[in-house]
Amino acid sequence: MSTRILSMAEAINEAIRHEMRRNPEIILLGQDIGVYGGTFGVYKGLFEEFGDDRVKDGPLCEAATTGFGVGLAIAGMPTIVEIEFCDFLTLASDALCNQAAKMRFFFGGQLKVPLIVRTPVASRLGLGPQHSQSLEAWMMHMPGLRVLIPSNPADAKGLMLAALRDGNPTVFIEHVRLYSTKGDVPEEDIPLPLGKLRVVRTGGDITIATYSGMVGPCLEAAKVLSEEGVDCELLDLRTLAPLDREGICASVRKTGRLVVVHEGHKTAGVGAEIAQTAVEGAFDYLQASIKRVTSEDQPIPTGTLQDIVFPNTTKIIAACREAMA
């Protein structure tokens, strides 16, 4: 398999571009997706290649745009809606959660809803409480949705291809800080399996389960801990729905300890679900209380004050040490 170095934004772009060439019915909807190339440039060149009909730059109205996406999707045209910041999923939530997620079900399987909502998590840009949230737990709570959340360019391409070929409503969450990170990306279009985590680093002492923007800080923490003689196993969950519960439990059965790390808030967050998954599937193997390293349960402040609220390498190391104590 041949690879090249691409940024995560380029990798997502490539997946979408290749599928749009393969399937002339795929449509993109959103504001600033035309010549502008998408809020964070993910659609660079797509408007020029596919034109006004397929790259449908439009007004800012998340509710109707997502509703239109559902309409296109049930009419058989797979549609990607860009929501400029994941904080604005609130505005799109009826179309996504009450319509897209349930429509195939309540119509007895008569329709498919091949809708993807792409949205960035923009934490740590200092943009404050309405542009810095990580709302993946809300989406994960909704049966009928897929929630995909890559941490690197190769996975981003593979997961986007998987979403486009899967045909189910999907929330595709991208971390703004990762858009420019580079990595090897396969030239071939190979979708990743949904519900399969990636073991980033194997280890025998403690499992760190994370995803998206926290994979990097967790890897740094693992390096520091390894110098102290603590051998971390690092899991990148990649797909929150479906969730690789067996993959999590298999690792915890091996290490006996679990720390969950994410940028969403703690209460009723993804970490609570991961922790309970380990309790249900690996209880007898647990040697320590499960730790969560998350954003604090409060709004994210604007500017540098945000740093106190977010998880970081120091907090991850401290939680792992506690779990090892």
Added chain:
Amino acid sequence: MTTPDLPTLLEWYSQMWTIRFFEDNAIDSYRKGLFGGSTHPSIGQEAIAVGAGAALRSDDQVLATYRGHGHAIARGLNLNAMMAELLCKDSGCCRGRGGSMHLCDVSRSFLGTNAVVAAHIPIAGGVALSNKLRRNGRVTAVFFGDGSTCEGAFFETLNMAALWKLPLVMVCENNGYAISVPTSKAIPDADVARRALGFSLPGVTVDGNDPLEVWTAVSTAVTRARQGEGPTLVECKTTRWERHSAISAGKYDNEEEAMKWKRVDPIPRFAIVLRKMGVTEERLEQLRDGAFRANQEALSFAKSSLPPAPETVGDYVYA
């Protein structure tokens, strides 16, 4: 646009009775405990579903609200499968998962009824956009109540549909009430159609209890949509006789309102038109009986059908 011939008008008359009896059976079945949840009768509003439905081609798509039994019937959905759906049976058009508020038959281009007020309006906009992009000549019709026109999804769709000149026909059934709130307490203008003015599309108001008037207005809107000239908002003024839903309290709070409905009931009104055209009392009776019998059969079918097997409850969540 050619005025419908007599056999067509007789078919309309029959359809209106079919809807009326269907709703009667729905309410009665609910009260007898044959199904849970609720049902939202369209008694008094039959002329809109029938008149507008007749203005559409069989491959045009229709989306409607939870008060959508009439639209489904006008679309030619199988009556047995519809009543079975209300009773949540496996033989229902949605395999007993959706019930009264979620009827759908993709084979009839009936893309369903929806239980969230106005949520289906942008979805219809998306379906209309698919028609435009595919240049397939199909038109999408979306039905909603006056209450829907206070929701953001309605205004956002007006904006986008007018902007992109979508083949969308937006039919507002203004029955005067959003559950208990009269339009006078919810909408600053007596005519919902005037809401179109701010969005650069035509808005027309018609007597929603006259199927011919509805048909004429919707036909004009359909022609405009099919010719690529964009959407139209058609407001059909009507009266909702039953309460909002079978589980809601109270009908009208005064006798005057109740008598108003009696005067405007679309079915006897349309019978007068047909009599003037020479249709005999016997023929009208025949059509009414036929509609009644078809509904009794549908009810028997639904009652004798089996509910979905418990082990299939999780089916159809993901494709």
